[in-house]
Amino acid sequence: MARFSVLGWPVFRQAKSKDKLGRGPAVESPKYANMRPRTEDADKVVQSVCPYCAVGCGQRIYVKDDEVIHIEGDPDSPISRGRLCPKGAASEQLVNTPVRQKTILYRRPYGTDWEELDLETAMEMITERFLEARRNHWEDFDEHGSPVNRTMGIASLGGATIDNEENYLIKKLFSAAGAVQIENQARI
Amino acid sequence: MAEAHPVGFQWVAEAKARGAKLVHVDPRFTRTSAMADKHVHIRAGTDIALLGGLIRHVIENDMWFKEYVTHYTNAAHLVDEGYQDTEDLDGLFSGFDKDTGGYDNATWQYEKDPYEADGIAKDMTLQHPRSVFQILRRHYSRYTPEMVGNVTGIKTEDFLELAELIGKNSGRERTTVMAYALGWTQHSMGSQFIRTAAILQLLLGNMGRPGGGIMALRGHATIQGSSDIPTLFNLLPGYLPFPVAGKHDTLRDYLDDAVPKDQKGFWSNGDAYMVSLLKAWFGDDATEENDFGYQYLPRLTGAHGTYQTLMRMFDKSVDGYFVLGQNPAVGSANGRMQRLGMSNLKWMVVRDFQLIETATWWKEGPEIATGELKTEDIATEVFFMPAANHTEKAGTFTQTQRLVQWRHQAITPPGDARSELEFFYDLGVRLKEKLKDSTDPRDKPLQAMTWDYPVDEHGEPSAEAVLKEINGYYTTGPNAGKPVDNFNQYKADGSTAGGCWIYAGVYAGGINHAANRVPGKDQDEMAHQWAWAWPANRRILYNRASADLDGNPWSERKKLVWWDEEQEVWTGKDVPDFPIKRPPSTKTAHDTHGPDALAGDDPFIMQSDGKGWLFAPKGMNDGPMPTHFEPAESPVTNPLYPQQESPSRVLITSRGNQLAPAGDQPGAEVFPHVFTTYRLTEHQTAGGMSRFLPYLSELQPEMFVEVSQELAAEAGLEPYGWATIASPRGAIEAKVLVTQRMQPVVAGGKTVHQIGMPFHFGVGNQALVTGDSVNDLLGMTLDPNVYIQSAKAVACTIMPGRRPRGPALVKFVEDLREQAGITVLTGHRRLTFERDAETMEVSDPPTLTDPEPHTGE
């Protein structure tokens, strides 16, 4: 234990540092003085938008070595002025949560557990099934003889964290393939 | 709003600090209520009665904005002689079709007057009995404060206080804004709830003005964007309707019906929007000779919404299902039916960050526990494809005020995770490759589809290239390949291509304006240089209405856009929403169409008459004016009309989707209470983005049910003990939270207990926190305009203790249904009365014929 010194007395420190209200240097611990913001280590900061609700708060994403190390509110945003609610503030965990599933999984018909699958195989299997389902339920005309040019064998339901550009490609591809049962959380 | 849109609520708090009055109408007392000047407890599902009462109050007490209403709305227009109101037909409008539940709107049309330039008969004094104004007045004449109280449970003094506040706070000097969320949409008449608010706001002159309007508080990052560039069955991008077989067999049929040239306003240019879309999709294959590839598009033959598609799964008519960042096993109505439906698929692709319940129902779902499904018997093949999150891809979200905001990519996605952009781009490349030599005409659209997007070294396509296509570009001439600057440059001759006309301008000049980021503090309050709002970076729609007939601001305090006499242009703080050089004194000339036909006092430039609609002659499938009906399952008998429920609601008949008896019907007492679902600040929808995150899970770890002290005493519920909540579809358990925030209301002469439950929890083994899902209790009864399910006022019963386990749970729900005498046809009667042809008196209800109960399940 350090030897007792009157110099360590808060009141003395306060007088010495002319910190009248006792909220400045007089009460600063060495630990505090050496603290550095988590964001200081970042290689880059990227402007982004919170992916939860539709307020659309601005985010600043701090990146180091291609990893997100911190996410905070963007004070430049005229919508949010730097604020984030609990969800936006927790969104770093959306990236780094330990339970995130990062590899492809496959459950075969009647299977009781997941199996691993590589990307190329999975994409080929999905493409084959897409074409087969499209064929199986193809309709050229309705019962009155009007053209319908469609397949009823494929459906899709998307969430509302899918970018406009993504929705655009989804709608374009499905429509060209003749699939009409294309839906979104916006209907729910 | 304070709970579900917390950071947006800071602006409400600011307004309040500057003197604005805040009223919160909700069946629950929430943190929004705590901040409000007044909280009004309402019976869930009765908002049309409240808003209709306000409309009546505003009219009868002369609080409406005369100049605005007379000139900017269709109040003066006369309606066809054949029109009959719900007042005449006991809850029906003229044109009702008993078999479909829909309407023929022929009698809702305006009376024609060939001497008027726009062809519409009018009475500018608003006195004519068939003027919209008088029809509206009669329609709501019985929505008196007492009647409002009897329907909604709101005390008369509370209603009058609210009515006076709104009325006095509207006019030249002041405006009132209304904000809503799914508490208005998730009903069998959700669209009409919002229409009622629109009528009230028009009467008060609150549309197109700063601090006015109706604010849809969208629940997710880009719900707005998913409707603008829709992954919705009935729409093409930019709100163009999806072609319907029989009605739209040729491009000409489509254009004449959907976007007729001979109408007023900007929809008359719809041919340019549609042809440019076809050009964007089918490129060089879209030529004038082949109607720009219109025949490549598939057609609709009715509603193909998510619930109709689910029912088709039971018929084994859907092989494959893509589920993209969505969790229908928990988030969609009638969760049990959702999971059983998926067990009838051949295959499904689930793309998400986590192993959500929609990916694991085949081994961890509630039906495995009840024995209704056995893992080894389920044939469905499941592909789980990990997804990239918002930091791992670039692109735009459109937030709740139509602001298109670009996100820069921060890092590359880990492992196999990919964006939807990359997944679908790759799938498209593979499909095109496999079909490239096909001679089958069915494959022609995929062969013709333009699909050349630059990709980066990881295979990720350029989102900016896609945004440019959405914006639109020239296909020919000196500017070929250059982006257009606005939608007025879209052409119907194939010389432009553009994926979504309302987004034209987001990439004007080859600059990504969605990425504009001038700090808010360096701009005025309109902040035009932060991101980009559709259309044309305009922040307030229909803002010509912010100026009076002469083009001057209604008041100095509320000035936004005005006519500059000297420069002879519209100008102001926002991008004017009007032909920029058209003087306010302009009259419509005979035989003009489209934007040219807009008179100086036609602020509602997308409407076919340039006016705000107090009465909707078209566009609504369940009536030209909102009318109060009881929710699909209600313990209260409709005090306003003999017709109990909306006669036009969409019913899905199935053993798994049965309804509780309503009102005083025998058996209604088995499900006597009403529950409403809601969101917690710390969770997001079905939990896929929150129940897997440690912080958020710790903050809200458990499913609970909010009940009033009165109901707790009546039902014997212990605080923090367990309760079982059951509907005719299922039973769940939750921890009991007894609170004064919930209050019983008295309506229709009955005390109605209301129960609140959050909808974020689901059953599985992967999330950090799990719990029974309230959506398992919901039925699928849909709004006939938008096919959204009714989720905010649902019949239930509640009892102390945990729910039964295993097969006993199925039996428990069956027994309750039996006790209530429920069959597949309960609650399915479209008309609750029949008219005696001789006396025209209301007599007994018609008998139900068997509407072919759904097989499967």
Ligand code: SF4
């Ligand atoms: S931080 Fe909260 S309020 Fe802001 S967008 Fe995200 S979820 Fe919405």
